[in-house]
Amino acid sequence: MIRDTSAPAAPAHPLPVLLPFRLTAPQRRFPPLRLTLLHALGIVGLGLLIAGGAHAQAGVNQLSAFGVIIKWFPLLMSGFLFNILISVLSMALGTVAGVGLGLASISLSTPLRRIAWGLTQFFRNAPWLVLLFFAMFMIPFEFRIFGVTIPFPDWVKAVIGFALPVMANMSEIVRGAVGSLPSGQWEAAESLAFSRRQTMWMIILPQCLKRMLPPWMNLYTLVTMATVQASIVGVTEMLTLIAQVHAAEGGRPDLLAPLYGFAMLCFFIYCYPIELWTRRLERRFHLHQ
Amino acid sequence: MKKLLIAASLALLAGTVAASADVLDKIKEKGVLTVGVKADYKPFGFRDPSGAIVGIEPDLAADVAKRLGVKLELVPVVSANRIEFLQQGKIDLMIATMSDKPERRKVVLAIDPPYYSDAVNILLSKKVKNVTKWEDLKGKVLCGTSGAWYNKDVSTKYGAEVKAFDGSEKPLFALKGGECIGYLYDQTFVQGKLLDAEWNTDFAMPLPGVMEAPWILAVAPGEDKFAKFMTDTTIDWMKTGFVVNEEKKWGIEPTDYSKRMHEEHKKGS
Numbered sequence: 232m233i234r235d236t237s238a239p240a241a242p243a244h245p246l247p248v249l250l251p252f253r254l255t256a257p258q259r260r261f262p263p264l265r266l267t268l269l270h271a272l273g274i275v276g277l278g279l280l281i282a283g284g285a286h287a288q289a290g291v292n293q294l295s296a297f298g299v300i301i302k303w304f305p306l307l308m309s310g311f312l313f314n315i316l317i318s319v320l321s322m323a324l325g326t327v328a329g330v331g332l333g334l335a336s337i338s339l340s341t342p343l344r345r346i347a348w349g350l351t352q353f354f355r356n357a358p359w360l361v362l363l364f365f366a367m368f369m370i371p372f373e374f375r376i377f378g379v380t381i382p383f384p385d386w387v388k389a390v391i392g393f394a395l396p397v398m399a400n401m402s403e404i405v406r407g408a409v410g411s412l413p414s415g416q417w418e419a420a421e422s423l424a425f426s427r428r429q430t431m432w433m434i435i436l437p438q439c440l441k442r443m444l445p446p447w448m449n450l451y452t453l454v455t456m457a458t459v460q461a462s463i464v465g466v467t468e469m470l471t472l473i474a475q476v477h478a479a480e481g482g483r484p485d486l487l488a489p490l491y492g493f494a495m496l497c498f499f500i501y502c503y504p505i506e507l508w509t510r511r512l513e514r515r516f517h518l519h520q
Numbered sequence: 521m522k523k524l525l526i527a528a529s530l531a532l533l534a535g536t537v538a539a540s541a542d543v544l545d546k547i548k549e550k551g552v553l554t555v556g557v558k559a560d561y562k563p564f565g566f567r568d569p570s571g572a573i574v575g576i577e578p579d580l581a582a583d584v585a586k587r588l589g590v591k592l593e594l595v596p597v598v599s600a601n602r603i604e605f606l607q608q609g610k611i612d613l614m615i616a617t618m619s620d621k622p623e624r625r626k627v628v629l630a631i632d633p634p635y636y637s638d639a640v641n642i643l644l645s646k647k648v649k650n651v652t653k654w655e656d657l658k659g660k661v662l663c664g665t666s667g668a669w670y671n672k673d674v675s676t677k678y679g680a681e682v683k684a685f686d687g688s689e690k691p692l693f694a695l696k697g698g699e700c701i702g703y704l705y706d707q708t709f710v711q712g713k714l715l716d717a718e719w720n721t722d723f724a725m726p727l728p729g730v731m732e733a734p735w736i737l738a739v740a741p742g743e744d745k746f747a748k749f750m751t752d753t754t755i756d757w758m759k760t761g762f763v764v765n766e767e768k769k770w771g772i773e774p775t776d777y778s779k780r781m782h783e784e785h786k787k788g789s
Contacts, residue, residue, distance in 0.1 A: 306571045372610045465601050467559075475567045475596075478560035481716035484689050 277492070294480070298490035303476045310469035312496050317468065318455040321393035325454075326447070329401020336406050339427070342433065347402065354399035359392075360460050366392030367464040386468075389461040393454055404446050408439035428442060441516045448509040452502045459494075469494055543743045544588075545611055552591045555581035556611035559596035562712045562765045563770040564617050576613045576766045580635070581761065584613065603627055606740050613750070614738045617708070617712035628738040629748045635737050636763060639729025640670045641707035643692075643714070646724055654678045654727060659789040663691035663702060670731055674704055695723075706733075711772040740751055758785040 294302065335347035354362065366388050374381040412435060420430040462470035473490050480486055547553050557577045558565035573594045578787040585592035595778065597605055597616050605611045606628055618624065620634055642662065650656060658679035664671045666684035674683050683700055685691040688709065695703045703710070707729045713719045739746050757763050758781040767774040 302569055306567065306569055372608060427744070430750060463594075465598065467596060471596075472567070472571075475560045478562055481562065481565040481713065481718065483716070483718060484693075 250442075296486055299476070299480055299486060300489065300493050303472075307469060307472055307476065307493070307497075310467065310472040311494075311501075313386065313466075314455065314458040314461075315501070317389055317393065317458045317461060321390045321458075322397055322451050322454055324390060325394035325397025326333075326401050328398040330405055332398055332402035333405025333409075334431070334513045335447075336402055337409055351399045351402040352407075354395050355403060359396050359457050360463065362395045363389065363392035363460055363464060364396070385466045386461070386465070389458075389464070389466050391393065392464075393457065397450065397454055397471070400450050401447070403451070404443050405439070407444040409435055411442060411459045412438055445513045445516070448505055448512070452505050452509075455502055456498055459498075469497070529547070538763070542745060543609075543740060544746050544749065547590055547612055550590075552593050553581070553585045553588055554593045554611050555584070555600050556605050556616050557581060557593050557595040558598070558616050559619050561708075563715060563772060564708065565596075567709055572785065576763075576770050579616070579766055579769075580615050580757070580763075583757070584750070587753060606738060609740060612739065612746070618736055620734045620736045620740065624736075627741070629738065629741050629743055629747050631737040631747055631754060633751075633754060633758070634734030634777075635754050635757065636735040637732045637775060638735060639707040639733065639775060639777070640674070640704065640731045641710050641725055641729045642702040642704050642727055643695065643696070643710045643719070643723050644656065644726055645700035646722055651701075652726065654730060654741075658769060659678070660702075661700045662702050662704045663694045664704045665691055668705065673731065680704075705756045707775065715771055725773065728740055732777055735779070755785060761786070768789075 300307070305347075332347050332351060332466060335343050336351055338344050339349070367385070369392065370388050373383055394518055416434060416438065417430060420434050423439060425434065459470045461468050462474070465471075476484075477486055477490055524763050530609075555578075557573055557575075558568055559573050563575050565573055565577045566781075568574050573596060578594055581594060582592050583604060595605065596613070597614070599616075599618075602611075602614055602616045602618065603624070614628070615635075619638065620630065624630070630754060642657075644767055648660075650661070654674075655678060657674075659681070661681045661683060662674070664674075664682040664684045665688055666686055668684075671682045672683055682704060683691075683694070685694060688705065691700075691703050691705075694700060702723075706724070710725050714722050714723070714725060737750055739750060761782045763778045764774045764782050
């Protein structure tokens with residue numbers, strides 16, 4: 232049979248190959264990074280547009296929305312840093328407590344396991360704001376122990392308030408990660424005469440780190456975004472300052488959208504890279520393939 | 521968690537014991553006077569770009585600290601937490617635009633005489649020429665905030681028609697749109713608006729305030745010694761005209777109440 236080789240045409244029918252199943256449409260390998268810039272530019276552009284519109288509306292001797300944000304930038308940033316401080320500290324406190332609680336929830340002792348389960352479920356299913364209120368109003372503003380007064384400012388109480396749900400979620404992350412390891416690991420360790428504690432600390436937990444990192448980072452971004460709730464209970468963080476800046480600028484209604492938009496932009500710029508990094512880690516650890 | 525609860529309850533106990541000591545001694549021992557002020561009420565208490573809380577009330581607080589010879593610490597408060605902070609002992613003194621109400625006098629120790637007084641006034645368009653007293657408002661249309669207790673009084677007493685809107689932004693918008701000749705609201709709010717170029721080019725507050733609503737300083741219940749000190753301080757402010765000067769310093773028209781108190785006490789001395 233002579234075939235026409237001058238034009239290598241595609242076969243009329245593709246070969247019957249079984250393609251891997253995809254849950255979603257195929258994605259480019261690193262699309263989000265390029266999109267971040269585009270997104271950020273879009274938001275800044277929108278902000279400028281609103282600011283520009285507000286400027287056109289505003290009369291003489293009035294700062295444009297953009298000018299207002301520049302003028303108050305250092306103060307607002309100090310507020311934002313405070314949000315980050317609260318999120319980092321509550322995450323640290325909650326993680327330490329949560330690892331303990333998570334290990335207790337897989338302990339061999341039944342009462343300990345039950346208590347840990349109860350605490351985890353209670354704090355995991357309570358609204359964060361309610362826990363925050365409890366921390367705010369149950370803990371006094373200063374401790375007086377043996378004649379020494381230890382002040383307990385609002386933001387420390389907020390840290391405790393946010394650490395409670397972090398602790399419960401962390402406990403579930405630890406429990407889930409330990410449970411997800413193949414039981415062969417336990418059996419192999421046992422056959423090598425490792426004690427339970429040794430198995431846990433030297434074999435199981437090190438392998439779990441990889442699995443726990445992405446959900447832990449996810450939890451962190453959630454905590455960061457939740458810190459603005461502290462404004463409701465009177466902590467002087469970014470959202471509180473935004474409201475006060477708005478008042479100091481005479482409560483102009485045209486400033487509301489730019490000011491709160493600025494807060495949104497700050498949180499987005501901070502949280503989105505973490506989100507990206509989390510996804511990359513997940514991909515690297517092959518957790519979704 | 522358990523430890524935390526135990527520590528918290530212990531500290532609560534300790535806190536209640538500590539609160540019974542005289543607050544004036546505590547202030548002098550610490551060397552710091554902690555005052556709760558507003559941070560979102562221009563020009564009475566608001567932030568400057570450095571983050572410091574400034575305004576009339578922080579100045580009053582600074583004067584109290586100076587008289588006691590201690591340092592000043594300002595704590596920003598809002599209406600929802602100011603009374604609680606005072607009862608807890610988190611602040612020693614409250615200077616936070618609090619109107620005098622009987623139910624408030626039950627839970628805090630109010631200082632008499634009231635240090636300031638709000639009133640009812642009108643943000644009036646400058647285009648309106650023939651209104652020089654409240655009686656001139658007969659038959660005129662004013663914008664107002666629905667729910668304000670004085671809306672009805674003003675319409676029955678002075679014969680003005682009050683168109684009520686929700687909140688304070690909508691009536692201001694209606695005023696700009698020409699639906700009424702002025703906005704009937706708290707005088708302190710009107711004065712705050714007039715600090716901004718957006719409002720003071722076309723609007724003014726030509727009438728005297730009516731229906732005064734005094735503002736009170738407050739200390740924690742049972743602190744009679746500190747209350748006495750604050751009463752003397754307030755009277756001294758009136759004597760020296762301190763509040764009137766503060767109003768001028770922060771760009772608002774001195775209220776009738778401040779001027780009247782200044783006159784009365786100046787004579788008395």
